[in-house]
Amino acid sequence: MNAPDPLRPGPADLPTVLLVDDEVRSLDAMRRTLDEDFGILTAESAEAARDLLARQEVAVILCDQRMPGQTGVEFLKEVRERWPDTVRIVISGYTDSEDIIAGINEAGIYQYILKPWVPDHLLQTVRTAVEARLLQQGLSRLELDLRSGAPLLRARRQQRLGEARAAFDFERIVRAPGSPMDGVCATAAKLARYDLPVLIGGESGTGKELLARAIHYASPRADGPFVLENCAAIPDTLLESELFGHKRGAFTGAFEDHVGLFQRAHGGTVFLDEIGETSPAFQVKLLRVLQEGELRPVGSTRPVPVDVRVVAASHRRLDEEVRAGRFREDLYYRIAGATLHMPGLRERRGDILPIAQHLLALVAQELGRPGMRFGDGCLRCLVSYDWPGNIRELRNEIARAVALADGEMLGPDCLSLNLRQGRSAMTAAAVGAPAGLPASGTLQERLDAVEAMVLREALERHRWNKTRVASELGLSRVGLRAKLQRLGLEDRS
Known part of the structure; x- marks a missing residue:
């Protein structure tokens, strides 16, 4: 396999991400995951990465922990000193977790991604890292605003708040007239006005984070921070420190105090x-x-009061998890x-077309192909598929x-095979049920049969x-x- 071109330019308006890994296959896999959203640079060693950083501004670095000559954490410590504005992410296996924890603060590592990584999670982590960098740059501009006078600062804060409220208004959630999402x-708009904790359920990929942001910006806490954490993305040992913070010396490698997300969200919302x-x-x-409305950072004996609203989400039915004893009832x-x-x-099949049209406009713009449109056959396939x-x-x-x-x-020829085959599922009543599927039964029984076939x-x-099946699906x-x-598919037989 040929090594990726380390200096392949991306669109000028896209943030630049530097991928550092001595394995060409890993670099290629990460590039394929990220290059639609970012300009990508690659380096197969820390030395090559230094040369690229010296020549070009980089927003985010993703660095493998295990590399010849120098570990990812050691390299990122150097990056923190020489290029402090670059957001640093390390990728590693479970066996390296103690080394990562020991160096996470000294290197100023923003996030720790476990192998094998999931493409959607990797993409979302980098997007969030870019947002964090933009936020930090915004804070730096705010410091300049403070020096130029409070009235200007207040005006700009109000302007940004107005823009955020408009961007995340409930009416901006794309849907068709009469959609189930209307209710x-x-x-959600009624609940947003009151300081109640909200639990959002639903399958992965349905837009729970978007609804949570809309709740925040429609609430009295809209001028406070909105911070989020994916609790499934990092192990408990790091999750506690990430949410609640830790004190210097709390564990090996804790060289300085770390303010957790709950403290950063004081006066705002935690998702x-x-x-x-x-x-x-x-x-x-x-x-x-x-x-108690207060927390104790790891290694601290003093409680810290926090005032946050919690919006939580899960693809699981948490009430069923409670009955099964896997989730605490009191929590x-x-x-x-x-x-x-x-x-x-x-x-909500009626929403598929407006959402698809909205996404097509965004994706076509990102890929530099404006003017793209759906043919009738393509639209029929999109509506017929179960997604x-x-x-x-x-x-x-x-x-x-x-x-x-x-x-x-x-x-239709541009669509994947599964999607083109899914079109016939909607006409099963006219042409007979596909082989292996029940011709009768409740909707849930038929959906379970389809799901079982896809999984098998x-x-x-x-x-x-x-692991590969979960990533694909x-x-x-x-x-x-x-x-x-x-x-009933746990047994291979």
């Missing part, structure tokens, strides 16, 4: 995504913070002051179609490698395991 947004993936031990600590009632459910795309990965899968499919299209018209086909194709390993257990 969800109307209820805890995939809260159902946390361990019982961590749930106890989170419950104590929510009950559930603490975070579920009010509950909302985000329906999947198959539950198990919901909006995230829809966006990926549209990006793929735009990349493959020869002209401005997107036809993916398992057999990947030789029962559940946009599921966590825990979520995949739960589906296999529910559908």
